[in-house]
Each structure stands twice: as C-alpha cells, then as structure tokens.
Amino acid sequence: MKKRFIHIALVVLLFAIAAGCKKKLADLYNDPDQTTQPAVEKFFTEMLDNDRVRPSYWNVRTFLVMHTGIYTQSASYLNNTSAYQQNPSYTQDYWNDFYRPGANGGGVMAHFRSIEAAYNAAKSETAKKGNECFLQAAKVVMLDQASQMVDLWGDIPFIEAGSISSTGEIVMAKFDGARDVYNLILDGLKTASDYFAFAQLSPGTQASFSRQDILLAGNHEQWRRYANSLRLRLLMRISFYDEARAK
Structure with missing residues (x-):
C-alpha cells in the first residue's frame, strides 16, 4: 500500500514538473501565431503581404493577363x-479575395476591418494616435482595391462589408451603387492624403511604421503620392460622367 502511494506521488510530481517546464518554455519562446492581443501594425503587414496587392505571378497569370489584359x-x-x-x-x-482571407493572403476588406476594430478598441488617445498611420495607409490600399472591384463589377457590397471582422456580427451586406462607392473612395483618399501631408510621428512609432510597411517603408510623402495618384486616376475616369465632381 505504501509503495502504491509512493508511485502515485512520483507520477503527480512528474506531471507537475512537466507542466512547469512547459509554462517556462511558453514564457521564454512566445509564439506570435498564438497571441491574444491584436496588433494594428501586424494586421497592416499581413494586408500588404497579399497576392492581389503586391505583384505576384498567380494574380498576373490567372486574372490580369487572362481577363483585363485581353479586354x-x-x-x-x-x-x-x-x-x-x-x-x-x-x-x-478574385471577388472572394477582396472580402475574405484565403490561401493566397486575400481578404483586403477583412484585414482593414480588423485594423479598424483594433484602432477603435485602443484604450487611450495616445495609442490611437500611434496607430493612425497604419489605419490611413491601410485605407489607401483597401480603397485602391475597392476601386478596381467597382471598375470590374459595378455595384459591390462596401459600406457593410467585413462586419464579422469589425463587430463579430454576420451581416448580409447590401450592394452599394458604383457611384456612391466611388465618392466614398475619393473622400477617403483625400482624408488619407491630408493626414500624410502633416503627420508627425514619435520616433518609436515611425520606426515601427517603417519596419512593418513592406510596401513604401513608412515614407509619408510616398503614401501621399499614392493616395493622390489614385484620386487623379479616378477623377479622370468619371470626368465624362460627372464633370462637376471631377473638378
């Protein structure tokens, strides 16, 4: 009987030691894929590392050349x-990759809504100010992709799209008119351009922005040019349809 208790005690002790070692290893070697704290800057990099955003053979070969390139x-x-x-x-x-994450890093809208949610959930105005550069840059990328969606399909779900990433609710997003979406895109690009024209970041925030921005390396002037070049292209596109707006 005594030996049985000794054996049980040894087994319990071994499990306790193993659990302690596992916790210690988890503390020493954090797995970023298992984090429970959403980080705006990480969402931003993931959004840029996207086969529909950065040049990729898959996008060129299966869509750009076979469809728009021929037309x-x-x-x-x-x-x-x-x-x-x-x-x-x-x-x-292509349609799916705008709205939801997929095998090729899609989901520009989903990633942007996650960035919006994390930005709005910031506990202080200082934290929000530090994350705004990521929000505005992500907005430019998302609006660029959205304008291409409108050019390809016309009316698209936009205003209510991506709700599950921002609020956790599943909403059957309605289709918004192409003209309304274009106006929202133009207004959003103007806001982003104005932000980067005057943004002054702390050294720490600028270092983080430069590190996480795999597209333009955190260069404010280039982000401003990106937004303005898109605005110019879209305004020229609607000039024969809505001359007053194009001016």
Whole structure:
C-alpha cells in the first residue's frame, strides 16, 4: 500500500514538473501565431503581404493577363472564338479575395476591418494616435482595391462589408451603387492624403511604421503620392460622367 502511494506521488510530481517546464518554455519562446492581443501594425503587414496587392505571378497569370489584359489588348493572346470568355473560377477567386482571407493572403476588406476594430478598441488617445498611420495607409490600399472591384463589377457590397471582422456580427451586406462607392473612395483618399501631408510621428512609432510597411517603408510623402495618384486616376475616369465632381 505504501509503495502504491509512493508511485502515485512520483507520477503527480512528474506531471507537475512537466507542466512547469512547459509554462517556462511558453514564457521564454512566445509564439506570435498564438497571441491574444491584436496588433494594428501586424494586421497592416499581413494586408500588404497579399497576392492581389503586391505583384505576384498567380494574380498576373490567372486574372490580369487572362481577363483585363485581353479586354484592353495590353497582353498578347490567341484571337480565337473563346478569347473573351471569362474563367468563372478565377473571377470568383478574385471577388472572394477582396472580402475574405484565403490561401493566397486575400481578404483586403477583412484585414482593414480588423485594423479598424483594433484602432477603435485602443484604450487611450495616445495609442490611437500611434496607430493612425497604419489605419490611413491601410485605407489607401483597401480603397485602391475597392476601386478596381467597382471598375470590374459595378455595384459591390462596401459600406457593410467585413462586419464579422469589425463587430463579430454576420451581416448580409447590401450592394452599394458604383457611384456612391466611388465618392466614398475619393473622400477617403483625400482624408488619407491630408493626414500624410502633416503627420508627425514619435520616433518609436515611425520606426515601427517603417519596419512593418513592406510596401513604401513608412515614407509619408510616398503614401501621399499614392493616395493622390489614385484620386487623379479616378477623377479622370468619371470626368465624362460627372464633370462637376471631377473638378
């Protein structure tokens, strides 16, 4: 009987030691994939590391060349009876990749809503101010992709899109008119451009922005040019349709 208690005590002791070692290892070697604290800057980098945002063979080969490249005659192709026939699988992938994360790092809208949610959840105005550069830069990227969606499909879900990432609620987002979405995009780009024209970040925030920004390395002037070049392109596009707005 005494030996049995000794054996049980030894087993309990071994489990306690193993649990203690595991906790110590977890404390020493943090796994960023298991974090429970959302970080705006990490969401931002993930948003940029996206096959639809950065140049990638997959996007060029399956969508840009096979669809828009042929329609605009900016890519060589065989002039046969199916030249202008869309590939429904690839076009569906492009649509999905704007709204939800996928195998190729898609989900620009979902990532942007996550950034918005983390920004709004900041506990102090100082924290919000430090995260605003990421929010405004992410907005430029998202609006760039949204404008391409409008050019391709016309009316798209926009205002209510991505609610599950921002509020945790599943909402069947309504389709917003192409003209309304374009106006929201133009206003959003103007806001972002004005922000980067005058933004003054603390040394720590600027270092973080430069490190996490794998697109423009945290350069405010280049982000401003990015936003303004998009605005100019979109305004020129609507100039024959809404001349007053284009001015």
